[in-house]
Amino acid sequence: MNPRVIVVTSGKGGVGKTTTTSNISVALAKAGHRVVAVDADIGLRNLDVMMGLENRVVYNFIDVLEGTCRLNQALVRDKRVDNLFLLPAAQTRTKDAVNPEQMEQLCALLRREFDFILLDSPAGIEGGFKNAAIGADEAIVLTTPEVPSVRDADRIIGLLESMGKAPIRLVINRLRSKMVSEGEMLDVRDVLDVLAIDLLGIVPEDDSVVKSANRGEPLAFGDEAPAAKAFTRIAARIMGEDVPFPEFKDEQGKGFFAGIRKLFGMKE
């Protein structure tokens, strides 16, 4: 299998990139792939904390790029799954400590070692975003179901398209609604018809996400929590499986996708 480099990004901050990166990485690793989660959020690193690996961090990827250490010295092996690794960001450096060419170099290095390379990027469209995206083949764009977040996602999608990333797929996070029944499946083609990009998954608002982040134990290690199930489905779709989308309904029993159609001003 060809290695795949996937950047996890968003227009708006705080929408769940780091949560998603850690959980998808765990789910892909549980499926047997060699996975590295790269913290490309220089200066604000927290992927190590969410993965519960912060005490094992010695070097970071800037050390690798500057030749201070070798790649395998900077990689932190997960405590629970031995084919999952973290490549930490530097905490005491600024985003301009690396340039796009170096990031491409780093991705090339990682391609030799891993099946999946997931890059957790900083929010926004500044240099940090470009650095994180430059070496990636594909992109996952995160948004919450609020209009400002969707608008910002749209801008990021435009940028990713101009950079030639493909596929670019959307994850809608923190959907506050009752999932009425998983038996009621929505036709994926219908969704694709509505959104300009491919929908990769929908993650519900789930208190256990916060608890698991505090424990440093990504939810996807288990399979009980609704968000864990959603991340596992997303990982399966990344692996090419055709996983149906459960319909999510709001408190009035209205389908979520009807709301999305309105949001995009499209036909119902």
Ligand SMILES: Nc1ncnc2c1ncn2[C@@H]1O[C@H](COP(=O)(O)OP(=O)(O)OP(=O)(O)O)[C@@H](O)[C@H]1O
């Ligand atoms: N599905 C969810 N349900 C409940 N809480 C969530 C969910 N997804 C994320 N959160 C919470 O939202 C907060 C922000 O998440 P996260 O740090 O992953 O976002 P981010 O996009 O990486 O932020 P930043 O732009 O600052 O890097 C965290 O406290 C996280 O626990």
Ligand SMILES: [Mg+2]
């Ligand atoms: Mg983050």
